[in-house]
Every structure is written in C-alpha cells, then in structure tokens.
Amino acid sequence: MITVSVVDDDRMLIDGLASYLAGVDDLRLIASAATVAELLRTEPAPADVVLLDLLLADRSEPVENVRALRRLHRRVLVVSVVTSGGVARQMVDAGAGGYLTKDHDLAALVAKIREVAKEDVVISPEVALGWLADHDADRPVLSPQERAVLLAYASGMTLTAAARSVGVQPGTAKNYLERVKDKYRKAGRPAYTKLELATRVREDGLAT
Numbered sequence: 001m002i003t004v005s006v007v008d009d010d011r012m013l014i015d016g017l018a019s020y021l022a023g024v025d026d027l028r029l030i031a032s033a034a035t036v037a038e039l040l041r042t043e044p045a046p047a048d049v050v051l052l053d054l055l056l057a058d059r060s061e062p063v064e065n066v067r068a069l070r071r072l073h074r075r076v077l078v079v080s081v082v083t084s085g086g087v088a089r090q091m092v093d094a095g096a097g098g099y100l101t102k103d104h105d106l107a108a109l110v111a112k113i114r115e116v117a118k119e120d121v122v123i124s125p126e127v128a129l130g131w132l133a134d135h136d137a138d139r140p141v142l143s144p145q146e147r148a149v150l151l152a153y154a155s156g157m158t159l160t161a162a163a164r165s166v167g168v169q170p171g172t173a174k175n176y177l178e179r180v181k182d183k184y185r186k187a188g189r190p191a192y193t194k195l196e197l198a199t200r201v202r203e204d205g206l207a208t
Helices: 011-021 036-042 062-071 085-094 106-117 125-133 144-154 159-166 170-186 194-203
Strands: 002-007 027-033 049-053 075-080 098-101
Touching: 002 011, 002 036, 002 106, 011 027, 011 106, 027 036, 027 106, 036 062, 049 062, 049 106, 062 075, 062 085, 075 085, 075 106, 085 098, 098 106, 144 159, 144 170, 144 194, 159 170, 170 194
Parallel strands: 002 027, 002 049, 049 075, 075 098
Antiparallel strands: none
C-alpha cells in the first residue's frame, strides 16, 4: 500500500483525487493541507509520497517547499499548471522525485505516484521536451523600464529612491515592479519580497 498526502489549495482537485483513489487498491490518501506547514502539523503519519502544488495561496517559495519536505526525507511529486521545463528542472534539482502538469488525467497521476514511490525521477513528456528545447523558458521577458526599476530596487534602494534613479514617479515605479512580480509568478518562479527579487536578478544574470 502506497500512502499519499496532498499539499494543494484546490479543494475540487483534492476531492476528485480522494474519490478516484478510493477505487485504487494499492494507493491510499491519508492527508491533505493547503500549505506544507499545515501538512506537517496535521498529517497522521508520514505518507510515502507527497503531492505538492507549485503555486500555493500562501505565496510560499516552491523550491523551499520541496527542500523542507526533502529535509524530512519525504518523496515529492510536484503537480502544476506550469509547463516550463526550467521550472521542472528547478524542482528536481531541489529534490523532487518528479513533475507532472495538471492537464494529465488521474490515471496518469496514479502512475507517476507509483514511480516516485519507487524513487524514479519522472517528468511529464511535454515538460521534458520543453526542458530540452528551451532552457530559458522560465525567464520572463522584461521591458527596459521594468528591468531598470527591478535592478535599482533589488540592489537595496527604497521604491522612492529606485524611482528617482530611473527618472520616473514612485507610482510608476510601483506599477513596473508589480508587473515584474506578475511575470515571475506566471513563469512559475514567484518573487514577492525584495530579497526574492534580488535572487531572481542573480539567477537570471540581469545585472550583467
């Protein structure tokens, strides 16, 4: 019997999975939670495989969520609507046993759970193709203004100082920064704080 826990804030998905797994002899859903912290508090026992949504409502960092579970020697299968090969690579590099896009049916999900339980690394086919074809698919395209504000703000400036250095009003700089954050979120690499934005600048070589 393979036990499964789910970290996802989509109740419809969780309820659908619970109903489906009720008819699968070798898998059993034992816990679900909206965040990793909640799962670790409420899970009755460590499940064999944790299904982890990439983007959660608490805006937690996906890589850190995977690492937190791996530090406890948990096997993780990331399930997401994001089809970026670069994002999948990040999750596997962080320790996830696999990455599956949510456009697959539940039968495919069950097959991937079984593979992760055996410690096989599994990636959905379309993500694997994207991974091979475009290593920069998860890098959002920023306008010159967005990039200038991002670099100034991520360097440690206040928003007002960043606006002044770029030559725009603070309200305009704020709009640019919000657009940058939205682009990173859509790319599957959310960055909500100044520290996270600075990390994205380093990761993407924007300062060079």
